[in-house]
Amino acid sequence: MRLHEYQAKGIFADAGIPTPDSRLATSVDEAVDAGAELGYPVAVKAQVHVGGRGKAGGIEIATDDDELREAADAILGMDLKGYHVDRVLVESAVDFTNELYLGVTMDRGEGEPVAMVSSEGGVDIESVAEETPEAIAREAVDPAFGLHPYQARKAVYESGIPRDVSRAVASVLETLYDLWESKDASEAEINPLMVTDGGDVVAADAVLNVDDDALFRHPDLADMEEESYTDDLERKAGEYGFDYVRLSGNVGIIGNGAGLVMATLDLVDHYGGDPANFLDIGGGAKAERVANALDMVFSDPNVDSVVFNIFGGITRGDEVARGINDALSQFDEIPKPVVVRLAGTNASEGMEILDTSLVQVEGTLEDAVQRAVANAEEVDS
Incomplete structure (x- = not known):
């Protein structure tokens, strides 16, 4: 489950990580009221599950009511990389001198957690990771013992962060790891962690993605699940129990098994298409489950064609075929061409x-x- 920035920041703040004072707004008037309460300048930030919000126009700085009204009016309701923006976070702007990066995730190659620190935080951290990976200090963590304080200090030192803020940054990294572990997270990230003129550090952004299979241990996080949905497709995926990720293309993909779906995505790209989603319906393909999957991809306005890739294991191919027939027969008209491979x-x-x-x-x-790629190209032309 992916939490919104405002949700993750609430959890970070409760754990002691400094965050800017902020208010959530779902209308322009609410945003202006929040700005008046917080005091200017403020940042207006779209709450959607996508990176690069600033470059896409989803983050603006306002210095008075008029600028805030204009910014909120532009961001609320906008389509941001395929996501509809229905809420913004209005928060006190941070006067900073440096931007850092902190992250904790699982290194699946090594089979253990890894804590990461970089002195080159900000919107281009992905480019840093790709072009100059040595700029990101990494510290492997034994999950039996957690992140030791000396490891946090070592990672901060190796990243080249100035000594006058190194202790504060190391402390935040320790807390971030504790949150990652205690919340059963798959990823915890602060980008950027801003350094102020006074040498304080403030988490200007927050990412916390939680393992769905662990939500039964975290009822407080499970209560946030409905609010964490950005659009109707994500909400439907949660209701149907699908593993679903929306992408930017126009070829809808349905399969039974994560590896099978990933292979299909790769082939769509290989043959010149652009995948619209990752949708794994899991084991079995009965009529109701197939109909739900088709309802999802048919509901995506970006989808022009669908490829259904099913490998029958315990579930037999003839059962799958009957499920597909029964599901499609429920539609008065097939809205988009569907290609099936069994x-x-x-x-x-x-x-x-x-x-x-x-x-x-x-x-x-x-x-x-x-x-399927040809079908999409024909519709698109």
């Missing part, structure tokens, strides 16, 4: 059962993806 147990029987008046059938994954 493989695995009873795949040949399933291919014969599929109603070709409802779907296009291909024998290989490569052929199915190429046809």
